[in-house]
Amino acid sequence: MPTLTVNGKKVTVGQDAVILDAARAAGVQVPTLCQFDGLEPWGGCRLCVVDMWQQGWDADWFKMVTACNHPVADGMRVVTDSERVVETRRVVLDLLLARCPETPLIQRLAAEHGIAATSYEPNPTPTDCILCGLCTRVCDHIGVSAIASVNRGWGREIAPPFHEAPPDCIGCLACAEVCPTQCIPYSEGAGQRRIWDKDFEMLCDPVTGEAVITKAQAEHFARRSGVPQGYFATSDTSKRRVMAATFAKLKVVG
Numbered sequence: 001m002p003t004l005t006v007n008g009k010k011v012t013v014g015q016d017a018v019i020l021d022a023a024r025a026a027g028v029q030v031p032t033l034c035q036f037d038g039l040e041p042w043g044g045c046r047l048c049v050v051d052m053w054q055q056g057w058d059a060d061w062f063k064m065v066t067a068c069n070h071p072v073a074d075g076m077r078v079v080t081d082s083e084r085v086v087e088t089r090r091v092v093l094d095l096l097l098a099r100c101p102e103t104p105l106i107q108r109l110a111a112e113h114g115i116a117a118t119s120y121e122p123n124p125t126p127t128d129c130i131l132c133g134l135c136t137r138v139c140d141h142i143g144v145s146a147i148a149s150v151n152r153g154w155g156r157e158i159a160p161p162f163h164e165a166p167p168d169c170i171g172c173l174a175c176a177e178v179c180p181t182q183c184i185p186y187s188e189g190a191g192q193r194r195i196w197d198k199d200f201e202m203l204c205d206p207v208t209g210e211a212v213i214t215k216a217q218a219e220h221f222a223r224r225s226g227v228p229q230g231y232f233a234t235s236d237t238s239k240r241r242v243m244a245a246t247f248a249k250l251k252v253v254g
Contacts, residue, residue: 001013001014002015002073004072004076004077004078005076005077006019006022006023006025009027011025013025013072016071017071018067018068018070018071018072019052019067019071019076019078020032020035020041020068022072022078031047031048031089031109032047033045033047033109033180034047034132034134035068036137036138039137039138039141040137041066041068041069042068042069042133043066043069044133045092045132047089047092048066049064049066049085049088049089050078051063051064051078051079051085052064052065052070052079053078054073054075054076054077055073055075055076064084064085064088089113093113093115094110094118094120095120096109096110096130097110097115097118098122099123099130100123100128100129101122103126105181106130128183129158130180130181131149131156131157131158133149134175134178134180135176135179136158138178139174139175143220143224144168144169144170144172144220145168146160146166146167146168146196147159147160147169147175148160148161166196169198170200170214170217171214172213172214173193175195176195193211200215200216201214202215203215205234206233207235207238208237218232
């Protein structure tokens with residue numbers, strides 16, 4: 001397993017680890033916005049940049065890389081708080097603060113880096129979407145791909161096709177749950193869920209009456225897994241009760 005140093009602290013990590021894993025093992029906090037442990041790393045937000053040196057390079061030559069997706073190597077040296085790393089993060093946050101001047105997460109991160117107000121012209125129509133791509137990536141990951149990033153430059157946004165109710169959306173809320181700024185609205189009530197301007201019928205637990213999952217979501221996962229659709233309509237509470245009852249009937253053989 002590779003051994004490296006992060007801000008002078010030696011750590012040993014797994015063979016498939018990335019620099020962000022090593023930083024965490026060293027107890028060093030590296031800011032991220034587009035990283036989520038359940039998804040493949042993307043390196044899109046550029047906030048997790050660090051300086052990195054590896055064996056064979058000149059002693060004073062460091063390369064700036066994104067920590068979330070750069071693999072570690074034995075003997076590597078990582079610096080997370082060099083002057084140019086901190087300044088690069090400040091530029092990223094300055095731009096994000098211009099795009100999202102009213103977003104608490106961005107305001108907090110900017111303040112932590114000494115930025116009270118953006119040096120750019122603030123967005124005249126503020127948004128909480130930081131274009132981290134987590135919502136589209138998780139949607140792709142579960143095999144739906146109902147939303148995507150559209151347009152370029154200042155007009156880039158996350159949206160369904162033609163800004164209409166996406167036909168492939170299953171109402172699973174994965175996009176809303178993974179969003180770091182909670183900017184994807186949805187509503188629930190009376191056995192219905194609404195997200196992306198699309199209404200979904202909720203399946204309810206036959207015992208507790210608890211709304212568990214959308215019908216479209218149950219159908220999607222039943223097709224992908226081969227598990228009967230009814231399984232997904234059973235709440236976790238009911239599943240635990242069934243399991244508890246099963247264990248209660250077991251006899252200890254000894």
